[in-house]
Amino acid sequence: MAVRPYWKGYLKLSLVTCPVQMMPATSESEKVRFHTLNRETQNRVVSHYVDSVTGKEVKDEDEVKGYQRGENDYVMLEDEELENVALDSTKTIDISTFTPRDSVEWIWLDTPITCRQTIPSGRRPSPSSAMRWKRRTWSASLGW
Numbered sequence: 001m002a003v004r005p006y007w008k009g010y011l012k013l014s015l016v017t018c019p020v021q022m023m024p025a026t027s028e029s030e031k032v033r034f035h036t037l038n039r040e041t042q043n044r045v046v047s048h049y050v051d052s053v054t055g056k057e058v059k060d061e062d063e064v065k066g067y068q069r070g071e072n073d074y075v076m077l078e079d080e081e082l083e084n085v086a087l088d089s090t091k092t093i094d095i096s097t098f099t100p101r102d103s104v105e106w107i108w109l110d111t112p113i114t115c116r117q118t119i120p121s122g123r124r125p126s127p128s129s130a131m132r133w134k135r136r137t138w139s140a141s142l143g144w
Contacts (some may be wrong), residue, residue, distance in 0.1 A: 003027060008118065009091035017092075018117055025112035 010083035012018075036045040049058040065082065066074035 009093065011093050011095065011115065012094045020115050021118050022092075022113050022115050025114045 003023050006025040007022040009020065010017050011020045036047075037043065038045055048061060049133050051058055060144065065077045065079075067077065
């Protein structure tokens, strides 16, 4: 199965802007997945949401997101409300600093991703731009 990009936009370094796409560097098929089993029957265990007070199972249509303001005080938010407050994306990563790879903490390297240049159909990347990117493989870039 082909790897699909989960973000498309532009990479900007000073006055140079390049169309790019980000995609996972590993596929889902390479991940190890475990199921929770009943030790005695070896059957899979199914998870259900249960009301913490009544102990009854909650139906999917009755589930709602909530932000806790205080003890037993929640603001309930519907999916439509959350979509309305989603931040707009500029679709541009502005590279402000290159930093040595050793200075990046391991926590930021949890999910490997790859960033590839999007080439408009009918055009080929210039060899000089490809070489400039290859020379930068020793460092990581951070954009804000």
